[in-house]
Amino acid sequence: MIRQVLALIVKELLAVLRDAKSRMVLIGPPLIQLLVFGYAATFDLNHVPVAIYDQDPSAASRDLVARFLGSPTFHLVAMLRSPHRINELIDQRQVQLVLVIDRRFTRDLLTGQPAPVQVIVDGRNSNTALLIEGYANTILSDFSLSWGATHGRPAPPAVLEMRARYNPTLSSRWFIVPGIVALLTQVVTLLVVGLSVARERETGTFDQLLVTPMRPIDILLGKGLPGLLIGLFEASVIIAAAVWWFDVPLRGGLLPLYLGLVLFVIAVTGIGLMISSLAGTQQQALLGAFLFMVPSIILSGFATPIANMPVWVQDLTLLNPMRYFLVIVRSVFLEGAGVNALAAQYWPMAVIGAASLAAAGWLFRKRVT
Amino acid sequence: MNAGALRRLFGLLRKEALQIWRDPSALAIAFVLPAVLLLIFGYGVSLDARNVPIALVVQRPGALAASFTSQFARSPFFRPRRFLTIQDAEQAMASRAVQGIVWLPSDFARRAAAGGNSPIGVIVNGVDANDARIIEGYVQQVWATWLTARAEAAGGSAALPLSAQPQVRFNPAVDSRDYLVPGLIAVIMTLTGALLTALVIAREWERGTMEALMVTRVTINEILLAKLIPYFVLGMGGMAGSVAIAVFLFGVPLQGSIWVLTATSALFMLAALGMGLLISGFARNQFVAGQIAIITTFLPAFILSGFVFDINSMPRAVQIITHIVAARYFVAILQSVFLAGNVWSVILPNALALVVMAGIFLGLARGTARKRLD
Numbered sequence: 045m046i047r048q049v050l051a052l053i054v055k056e057l058l059a060v061l062r063d064a065k066s067r068m069v070l071i072g073p074p075l076i077q078l079l080v081f082g083y084a085a086t087f088d089l090n091h092v093p094v095a096i097y098d099q100d101p102s103a104a105s106r107d108l109v110a111r112f113l114g115s116p117t118f119h120l121v122a123m124l125r126s127p128h129r130i131n132e133l134i135d136q137r138q139v140q141l142v143l144v145i146d147r148r149f150t151r152d153l154l155t156g157q158p159a160p161v162q163v164i165v166d167g168r169n170s171n172t173a174l175l176i177e178g179y180a181n182t183i184l185s186d187f188s189l190s191w192g193a194t195h196g197r198p199a200p201p202a203v204l205e206m207r208a209r210y211n212p213t214l215s216s217r218w219f220i221v222p223g224i225v226a227l228l229t230q231v232v233t234l235l236v237v238g239l240s241v242a243r244e245r246e247t248g249t250f251d252q253l254l255v256t257p258m259r260p261i262d263i264l265l266g267k268g269l270p271g272l273l274i275g276l277f278e279a280s281v282i283i284a285a286a287v288w289w290f291d292v293p294l295r296g297g298l299l300p301l302y303l304g305l306v307l308f309v310i311a312v313t314g315i316g317l318m319i320s321s322l323a324g325t326q327q328q329a330l331l332g333a334f335l336f337m338v339p340s341i342i343l344s345g346f347a348t349p350i351a352n353m354p355v356w357v358q359d360l361t362l363l364n365p366m367r368y369f370l371v372i373v374r375s376v377f378l379e380g381a382g383v384n385a386l387a388a389q390y391w392p393m394a395v396i397g398a399a400s401l402a403a404a405g406w407l408f409r410k411r412v413t
Numbered sequence: 414m415n416a417g418a419l420r421r422l423f424g425l426l427r428k429e430a431l432q433i434w435r436d437p438s439a440l441a442i443a444f445v446l447p448a449v450l451l452l453i454f455g456y457g458v459s460l461d462a463r464n465v466p467i468a469l470v471v472q473r474p475g476a477l478a479a480s481f482t483s484q485f486a487r488s489p490f491f492r493p494r495r496f497l498t499i500q501d502a503e504q505a506m507a508s509r510a511v512q513g514i515v516w517l518p519s520d521f522a523r524r525a526a527a528g529g530n531s532p533i534g535v536i537v538n539g540v541d542a543n544d545a546r547i548i549e550g551y552v553q554q555v556w557a558t559w560l561t562a563r564a565e566a567a568g569g570s571a572a573l574p575l576s577a578q579p580q581v582r583f584n585p586a587v588d589s590r591d592y593l594v595p596g597l598i599a600v601i602m603t604l605t606g607a608l609l610t611a612l613v614i615a616r617e618w619e620r621g622t623m624e625a626l627m628v629t630r631v632t633i634n635e636i637l638l639a640k641l642i643p644y645f646v647l648g649m650g651g652m653a654g655s656v657a658i659a660v661f662l663f664g665v666p667l668q669g670s671i672w673v674l675t676a677t678s679a680l681f682m683l684a685a686l687g688m689g690l691l692i693s694g695f696a697r698n699q700f701v702a703g704q705i706a707i708i709t710t711f712l713p714a715f716i717l718s719g720f721v722f723d724i725n726s727m728p729r730a731v732q733i734i735t736h737i738v739a740a741r742y743f744v745a746i747l748q749s750v751f752l753a754g755n756v757w758s759v760i761l762p763n764a765l766a767l768v769v770m771a772g773i774f775l776g777l778a779r780g781t782a783r784k785r786l787d
């Protein structure tokens with residue numbers, strides 16, 4: 045029996061890897077996407093284009109402007125002499141922030157009135173807008189504190205000392221690149237197994253497989269293991285690239301990481317096989333794979349936090365294996381978490397994997413009538 | 414186009430229409446898929462942190478500490494939880510029960526009275542760097558509000574010499590849904606457009622019906638047109654449904670004109686369908702066409718279009734790569750048309766880029782189709 049399963053695995057691997065186009069699709073794009081996405085997917089702001097309208101050119105306003113220009117976050121596009129172009133620059137997306145320093149700026153500073161500084165932000169991308177506001181506020185309050193200190197104003201009773209645990213520079217690449225491990229592993233695994241049964245159904249070879257002495261569990265192994273092998277292989281390449289190319293710290297051990305990885309690939313394989321055996325045609329299988337893949341990525345916490353979703357959508361994500369693996373891969377990379385701390389993430393994936401594989405095996409037989 | 418060609422085209426169109434009608438999967442891709450995805454994502458995708466669980470550690474309670482911590486209870490952004498020691502709070506953060514810690518050390522009140530600048534420790538979990546930055550921003554707001562409230566209560570001068578007056582254009586409430594939903598439409602329509610054509614034509618190749626068509630008198634142009642027109646109509650129908658959901662269900666404002674939206678959507682749909690035609694012409698079988706469609710449509714449209722990740726923040730080389738993603742231009746147009754209005758200096762260059770993309774894809778699709786005839 046083992047020989048037969050092995051033969052089936054070899055046949056499946058050949059089916060995927062023999063076709064030059066299919067081989068290219070499995071190996072080329074994921075690696076290219078890793079590189080491009082690893083650099084592209086960032087929430088960190090750099091070179092935000094800024095215009096400044098300083099109505100009170102003075103020593104104090106020059107100091108404030110210098111603080112903005114000295115920050116790597118901002119990049120000066122225009123010093124305005126009149127308010128006319130403010131709307132135009134923002135509307136046309138030439139700048140994302142306009143800083144307007146009021147005419148009374150120095151006078152108010154010296155007389156103890158709150159000196160108004162307008163911060164106008166393009167809100168079309170609300171996340172960027174919030175972050176720009178945050179950066180601008182930090183610069184403004186730093187200016188406030190140091191101006192107050194040098195001009196004999198009473199110090200505020202308390203100041204904030206901010207620190208970030210696990211990711212001290214708050215680099216979003218440390219967050220996204222481990223996420224890409226999960227993202228691409230899922231896509232590659234689905235590509236391998238998602239259409240495999242449907243394709244054989246359409247050509248009729250699956251019925252031939254069913255009349256051999258192989259049991260459904262053997263066919264399941266033969267169909268599933270190639271996905272597992274290719275998925276694990278690609279994931280390992282991506283993990284290596286995350287560590288050595290993108291310099292994301294891998295603080296935890298390989299055991300908690302690979303335990304999660306194996307469970308994740310099994311769960312995705314199970315779901316892929318289930319979709320594939322449920323479908324009558326390749327077209328349906330592809331549609332099914334898409335219908336699973338797209339929501340599972342968008343609702344996984346890869347880019348937008350699960351905690352921000354409404355409760356019913358949060359409940360829906362409990363069925364999504366990627367949700368658990370993302371927590372595992374990020375915790376192992378950045379927090380150095382061990383197997384015990386991640387137990388709550390392992391078992392749901394194991395349950396999803398077991399249930400979907402069982403369903404796929406049952407559907408193998410069920411469909412032949 | 415002479416009368417014979419027109420008649421042949423109508424014949425082909427009728428055949429496509431019948432095929433679509435009998436196999437509901439094309440209708441499902443055009444109408445059900447975008448509606449379902451937009452519904453789930455429109456509710457699910459949000460970058461607005463609300464009710465962030467945060468640990469408050471006050472080592473020596475007092476009036477000053479109480480006035481500060483009460484600001485957290487009042488803030489809509491935080492759900493504060495009290496901890497007695499910093500170790501307990503750290504433990505809670507490690508188990509992800511809280512996302513940050515605000516720590517008032519035992520000498521907090523003494524140092525505040527002795528000269529001010531008494532340090533308040535703020536520790537956030539930095540794993541999700543974006544979330545962490547937003548939380549830091551909220552903490553800073555709470556702190557500034559607290560200082561202003563104290564200064565007002567004391568009747569003295571302003572707490573801080575500067576008063577920042579933020580003004581967010583186009584989206585004053587800084588609601589991430591208003592900006593994510595237009596982007597989602599572009600991502601979903603990329604999928605729909607490519608799926609509609611990629612699969613359908615690859616299927617004709619695989620089944621040999623394409624060869625059957627080719628031995629008749631119809632030209633390759635007529636075949637492509639007959640494929641393009643029905644799926645264009647279906648795609649635009651799906652688009653209209655998505656816009657209706659965005660406006661009526663999610664309440665995203667539509668500031669620009671509906672005609673600009675329709676015209677630019679048509680351009681984008683041509684580019685997306687052209688890409689699907691190209692994939693199917695290249696792959697020639699459904700298996701590979703499906704694999705290519707998965708890899709080249711969804712992920713690039715998701716990550717490289719500026720839908721969540723700001724293109725301005727990407728490294729120069731990656732910014733150049735984003736120019737080959739049609740969704741990038743459509744996302745820029747949609748965000749402006751929905752939130753800002755008919756800003757021609759944004760719409761025209763991006764629409765022109767869509768024309769070029771559509772031309773390239775359709776031209777290449779035409780090129781690969783011709784080769785087959787020989």
